[in-house]
Amino acid sequence: MQTKPHTPRNRSAIVAVVCVLGAGAIVTGGLMTRHSQAVALQSAAADNAVRSVNLVAWKDAPNAPLELPARIEAWSRAPIYARVGGYVGRWNVDIGAPVKSGQVLAVIETPDLDQDLRQAQAQLAVARTALGLAESTAQRWQSLVAQNAVSKQEADEKQNDFVAKQANVQALTANVERQQALKRYTRLVAPFDGVVTARNIDVGALVNSGASGTSGSELFVVSDLRKLRVYVQVPQRQVALIHPGSSAVLNVPERPGRAYKATVQSLAQAINAGTGAMLVQLAVDNAGGELLPGAYANVRFDLPAARDAVLVPPGALILGKNGTRVATVDAANRVHIKSVTIARDLGNAIQLEGVTRADRIIDSPPDGIGDGDQVRVAKAG
Template sequence: MLTDTPVIHPQPRRSAGRARLGLLVALLAVVAIVAVGIGVRANESKDLKTWTDTQALPSVILVSPVAAAQGAALVLPGRLEAWSRAAIFARVGGYLKSWKADIGAKVKAGQLLAEIDTPEVDQQLLQARADLAAAKANASLSQTSAKRWQAMLASDSVSKQEVDERNGDLAAKQAQVMAAQANVERLTATQGFQRLTAPFDGVVTARSTDVGALINVGSSTSGQELFAVSDVSRLRVYVQVPQSYAPQIKVGTDARLSVPEYPGEPFKATVIASADSVNAASGSTLVQLQVDNPAGRLLPGAYTSVRFDLPVQPNVVRLPASALQFDDRGMRVATLDQHDHVLFKTVTIARDFGDTVEIGSGVTAADRVIDTPPDGLSDNDPVQVSKPAAANTVAEAKPHG
């Protein structure tokens, strides 16, 4: 007999399983949230540490050494001198009879400049000629006597001693003739100095005498300079070149001259000689240049400015003066290696332009140089590179007119 038995379903077990599952999911969510929070805090802490470490590093600005595109210009003072200058002194005393050329006059070689009246020399020459005539007469008489005594020696009328005495007297008289002749020639040459002439083609640059002036025999160390004649068709230029630049200024090097009387007009000159020695007092080498002066525009004795265009030095670079640091180790600059660590290098200055300097040795164009390095930097210190702020362009107000 069939009976109706109710079916019992396990509802409570399923509800308990779902509850446990929900609790597990909630727990996992909490764990995930906590893990994410921890991770975020860790990242934030790491970022904060990184930012703090970064802020602790010194910030530096880099500059690049610039190789010179052209050689430097060396400008030095110089003086102009005549190619040839002759001071005319008197070689005979007397009074100035006349002068024929004044300052600024162009003269030719051998042209008469002045005449000197020399009465004493004229009288001395007359006396010397008279002495020469007397010496010749005495020599002629002595020669005749010597010949006669030589003839009598053959007949034993005279002794050999007497003949020798006559021959000796003849030799002495002939020597007196030669001495008198030399004295006449000397006075004749001295009388020729009555005429003062130009030694070469040039210009009379000095005249310090006048008609009637007493003239004494003079020289470069004593006496009065009567005239000066200069060859100004070309001039010599003398320049003292500093020792550091002397090897670059060689014979044949071109230069440009400028003088105050012709502003903005250069004159070409060429190095023709060098002293090849250094003056211990000035530390420079004397260099001589030649400049053509066909029109006579340049004046001897004038001041000039000499400009040498030096060749480009392969190892010379230019840096701002603010990149230099001077301490007990000498002149140095701070550079960065490939890991942005500081590396100091000792340098030498070739030329100082004030705001910039030319470095002769120590750095190259490939180095990264720190501009205005902070105090306290040492080798191998890490730094951070910051870009320089853009310079603001300020228009300056210009005055009207």
């Protein structure tokens, strides 16, 4: 069979079909490529919509130095007042002078008391004479009763007179002893070894008995400075960390660079409603006499930090009109915003209250992050 030769017209049709098929393939390939690119873009956009965050790495809190203002007082402080009225005859010690227990500080001249004492002694002598006469009379009348020379009633009256005079002698004796006891108070003495920290009298000054002194103040003040008391108000939050025997470091402004070891002696065991703090008493040795009673001081307690304390970098805080907050992540990587309270500012770290170490806190949360946002944890700690 003879093959029909291809004509130019047939060749043109074949070429056209091939071109159409090629163009269709190119268009189909382009559409598929664009679709895959669109899917990739959507996936990338979805990935970009989920923010990547880092979580705070937990670390133990350092010891918490607690610095508080304090006031120093003498271990023992005795204001000396006059127990009798009179005039200052002499004083023997001035302010700053060391004294021993029983040392005479001053002598008071008491002319009125001396006269009262002499009068009381005279009255006692008269009463004793009358008592002797009443005693002999009572004995004699008792003997006369036995002889029926006098009545029993008359003898009893003499006996009662004797008893009354005996009671009068006892009363007058007590009065003389009281005057003599007051006379001993004309010598003002130091109650213990210490230093005279105040003197408010001078020779010839009139002093009154009691706590009035010369001008409403004590005549002398003797203080024991070998050991001092330190009083400090500890905030309620830190009270549980302080107990008798705890150590502290004491500093005073007049001796920069010097530190003195103090020991907690007792706690008031009550919170002051006005200050929200508890009074704590410490003791500090002052053998060198460098610390002064009544002075201001600074006390530092090196308190142990809580093992479960929550420390975050400052960048983890969200500060705004709603207060201080942090962003946490739950098990489903959803964000939850929590309000917190700053317990301590350590400079490079902040100790928080209101969260625990079980919370996954975002470090440096992105701007605009909100409650319920989906995130991806890129680094846990």
